[in-house]
Amino acid sequence: MNKLKIGNITLDTPVILAPMAGVNCAAFRLLCREYGAGMVSTPMLVSNQVIGNAEKLIERTCYLKQEKPIMTQLLGSDRKIMEEAARIVEEFSDIIDVNLGCPEKDALAIKAGAFLVKHPEQIEKAVGPVIGATNKPVTAKIRTGWDKDSIRTLDIVKILEDLGVSAITIHARTKEQKYTGKADWEEIRKAKEKANVPIIGNGDIFKPGTAKAMIERTKCDGVMVARGAIGNPLLFKGIKEIIEEGKSMPEPTEKEKIDSFMRFLNYYRKFEKTRSFTELRQHSMWFTKGIPGAKVLRNKLMRSESVEEILDIYSGNER
Numbered sequence: 001m002n003k004l005k006i007g008n009i010t011l012d013t014p015v016i017l018a019p020m021a022g023v024n025c026a027a028f029r030l031l032c033r034e035y036g037a038g039m040v041s042t043p044m045l046v047s048n049q050v051i052g053n054a055e056k057l058i059e060r061t062c063y064l065k066q067e068k069p070i071m072t073q074l075l076g077s078d079r080k081i082m083e084e085a086a087r088i089v090e091e092f093s094d095i096i097d098v099n100l101g102c103p104e105k106d107a108l109a110i111k112a113g114a115f116l117v118k119h120p121e122q123i124e125k126a127v128g129p130v131i132g133a134t135n136k137p138v139t140a141k142i143r144t145g146w147d148k149d150s151i152r153t154l155d156i157v158k159i160l161e162d163l164g165v166s167a168i169t170i171h172a173r174t175k176e177q178k179y180t181g182k183a184d185w186e187e188i189r190k191a192k193e194k195a196n197v198p199i200i201g202n203g204d205i206f207k208p209g210t211a212k213a214m215i216e217r218t219k220c221d222g223v224m225v226a227r228g229a230i231g232n233p234l235l236f237k238g239i240k241e242i243i244e245e246g247k248s249m250p251e252p253t254e255k256e257k258i259d260s261f262m263r264f265l266n267y268y269r270k271f272e273k274t275r276s277f278t279e280l281r282q283h284s285m286w287f288t289k290g291i292p293g294a295k296v297l298r299n300k301l302m303r304s305e306s307v308e309e310i311l312d313i314y315s316g317n318e319r
């Protein structure tokens with residue numbers, strides 16, 4: 001498979017960790033990168049919060065040199081605010097992505113996210129100012145339309161290409177679907193057939209073989225993975241192996257899974273500047289889910305009441 005080139009950034013593997021609010025802390029991103037993701041993304045940053053308190057947002061995002069290349073995703077549609085937010089994040093980012101898919105009420109209320117796939121004529125307001133504000137490549141992440149009766153993938157791809165984006169990710173669901181039903185990969189295939197910029201396919205990759213199937217079926221230039229990676233960054237290792245070497249590796253062993261969790265805890269302690277108990281505990285539960293050998297660990301995690309207690313579990317395992 002060809003290397004994925006987005007503007008002047010060439011990914012070593014055409015597989016990207018999707019933006020995920022509430023999931024993509026720095027420790028998790030770094031782990032995904034180390035296991036084989038060619039690029040990782042921040043959670044979406046709401047543009048007016050970026051400009052409202054840039055220092056805090058940058059500190060919380062906690063960009064690390066080791067995880068590069070990194071994509072920062074912005075949500076918004078106010079020209080001035082998007083422009084200013086892009087100027088703030090560009091120094092930390094290799095690529096800036098604009099969110100045209102978020103189905104949540106808060107996003108729709110500011111006429112951003114999936115609102116823009118319903119009103120494609122307004123996409124320029126969100127994307128144009130970002131392209132104007134930075135020399136970094138700008139990409140967009142879209143849904144296929146508002147509902148099944150208003151699929152607009154090809155129109156939206158054309159609008160974005162004309163604006164000058166460097167790549168487009170298609171989460172092949174409508175806004176109404178949110179995360180239900182099946183992603184319609186056929187929309188990715190049709191877009192790839194027409195598009196003049198790289199198309200990144202997204203939706204329902206939970207196993208390495210599924211990533212390969214998406215690439216074969218849609219001919220997309222790269223894939224993006226979200227839910228499948230939660231608590232399971234080892235998925236990137238399997239995807240890298242199958243798409244680069246055609247090798248289908250066995251499922252990760254329990255030991256590999258527990259090791260990856262310990263590595264996560266170590267990175268969390270080492271790197272995260274603003275530690276959150278809820279975030280750390282949530283990750284811990286995801287990482288240890290369904291691992292019979294992690295029963296004792298999970299019990300300890302469930303009883304833990306502070307960041308320190310959870311991080312001590314790592315020290316305990318190290319001893």
Ligand SMILES: Cc1cc2nc3c(=O)[nH]c(=O)nc-3n(C[C@H](O)[C@H](O)[C@H](O)COP(=O)(O)O)c2cc1C
Pocket residue numbers: 018019020021022023043044073099101102141171179202203204205224225226227228
């Ligand atoms: C917990 C969670 C948070 C998400 N946050 C974002 C986000 O911040 N920005 C975005 O564009 N999409 C977000 N998404 C959507 C994913 O990036 C992705 O498009 C979607 O989950 C489909 O991919 P998947 O089938 O691999 O999960 C989120 C999804 C989940 C499950």
